[in-house]
Amino acid sequence: MRVRVAVLSFLVALGMVAFAAPASATIQQVTPRILEVRPGVIATGRRTANRMRFDPAVHGFRFSNYFGNNFIPEFDWRTDGLCGGMIFAALDYFNNPHIPLPTQDYRPADGTALRDYIYARQNHSVIDQNLAQWIELSFNPHGQRNSEFYRWGLEGRLDQLRREIDAGRPVPLGLKSCSGWDYCGGDHQVIAIGYDVSGYDGDPRGSTVREVRIIVYDPNQPGQIRTLSPAPESVAWRYHEPNEEGRRLAWQAWFIENYTPQTPPVITQAPRELVLTLGTGGDDLRGTNDNLNAHVLTRSGRTLTFNNINRGHPWLNNSEQEIALPIPDDVRLADVRGVRLETTSRGGLGGDNWNLDYISIAGIERGARSEFFYDENFPLFRFTGDQREREFLFCPGCR
Numbered sequence: 001m002r003v004r005v006a007v008l009s010f011l012v013a014l015g016m017v018a019f020a021a022p023a024s025a026t027i028q029q030v031t032p033r034i035l036e037v038r039p040g041v042i043a044t045g046r047r048t049a050n051r052m053r054f055d056p057a058v059h060g061f062r063f064s065n066y067f068g069n070n071f072i073p074e075f076d077w078r079t080d081g082l083c084g085g086m087i088f089a090a091l092d093y094f095n096n097p098h099i100p101l102p103t104q105d106y107r108p109a110d111g112t113a114l115r116d117y118i119y120a121r122q123n124h125s126v127i128d129q130n131l132a133q134w135i136e137l138s139f140n141p142h143g144q145r146n147s148e149f150y151r152w153g154l155e156g157r158l159d160q161l162r163r164e165i166d167a168g169r170p171v172p173l174g175l176k177s178c179s180g181w182d183y184c185g186g187d188h189q190v191i192a193i194g195y196d197v198s199g200y201d202g203d204p205r206g207s208t209v210r211e212v213r214i215i216v217y218d219p220n221q222p223g224q225i226r227t228l229s230p231a232p233e234s235v236a237w238r239y240h241e242p243n244e245e246g247r248r249l250a251w252q253a254w255f256i257e258n259y260t261p262q263t264p265p266v267i268t269q270a271p272r273e274l275v276l277t278l279g280t281g282g283d284d285l286r287g288t289n290d291n292l293n294a295h296v297l298t299r300s301g302r303t304l305t306f307n308n309i310n311r312g313h314p315w316l317n318n319s320e321q322e323i324a325l326p327i328p329d330d331v332r333l334a335d336v337r338g339v340r341l342e343t344t345s346r347g348g349l350g351g352d353n354w355n356l357d358y359i360s361i362a363g364i365e366r367g368a369r370s371e372f373f374y375d376e377n378f379p380l381f382r383f384t385g386d387q388r389e390r391e392f393l394f395c396p397g398c399r
Contacts, residue, residue, distance in 0.1 A: 049197070067107060083219050085125060158212070165192065188220075272328075342389045
């Protein structure tokens with residue numbers, strides 16, 4: 001146990017993503033399938049290009065990998081991103097086609113079944129399956145192994161990736177962060193779904209290496225594909241497509257991750273939902289006994305109450321949560337006129353206060369999304385023991 005904790009702390013110090021495993025996720029393990037990487041230059045006489053049926057717009061999650069994680073809440077020690085959990089979960093749904101992939105376009109909140117499952121798969125993708133590979137790539141004093149790590153992706157690993165994709169299997173990849181170059185990406189995990197080496201002669205030191213193309217699903221870019229290629233001038237691998245900031249991110253190296261299939265949970269999305277996006281400011285919501293209730297207000301005077309929407313989890317300073325509230329069949333979204341938020345904390349000395357910096361309210365019905373309300377300030381409202389409630393009405397004159 002002491003060794004495991006030490007390794008976990010080492011990975012967090014390296015900037016790896018969150019590894020917490022919640023207790024509420026139920027995971028059924030099936031027969032492992034371990035990918036073996038063999039050395040050697042790419043084989044000839046086989047396909048030089050292939051794209052499999054995994055489609056990011058169909059088989060990838062519709063929300064992006066924008067997670068803030070409570071790694072050690074007591075010390076406000078947090079990590080960002082669940083890319084490994086998202087790609088392993090997406091592969092699990094792909095390999096279990098009888099279980100539908102969740103179609104929500106908002107990130108699952110802390111304590112929900114999908115968030116718990118993605119957390120557990122994050123842990124599995126790094127510590128349980130690929131720890132040795134991440135550690136090896138992390139030991140590179142003064143960049144002495146840069147060229148070696150870079151060439152691995154042009155030798156045996158490329159041949160193994162082609163064999164897996166030709167066999168109809170998506171390939172999880174680890175992307176190792178670089179340093180000292182423009183637009184270096186952090187440690188990341190994606191799924192390879194295709195390749196094109198038709199212009200590559202197999203010489204990792206030759207002039208044709210730029211013709212290598214690896215097509216990937218990146219959980220940071222829902223519904224899109226990205227193309228990874230060598231950048232020999234930087235001894236790195238770089239995306240062809242720019243991100244939202246116009247940058248073509250680069251990494252030191254890539255490797256094929258070991259992946260053990262598991263059975264994902266069935267996530268039932270309500271046909272009609274109200275989705276609250278809540279931004280916590282400079283004072284957190286403590287959780288445990290200091291929680292948040294939401295009351296949906298309708299034009300008829302009926303109130304729908306949802307207690308403890310944070311599920312007892314803390315919401316850290318400067319974090320964001322998206323909460324889905326199921327709306328019953330006998331209430332139309334057009335009849336919802338606002339939301340009242342109510343904290344259960346006492347405030348004051350020994351109590352809890354909470355700063356809400358922004359709130360967005362949207363309605364989802366049969367897959368169609370309607371934006372109802374948005375407001376922000378710093379803070380927009382400070383919940384205290386004396387001010388425990390605040391209404392947010394879509395039309396202030398509606399009563």
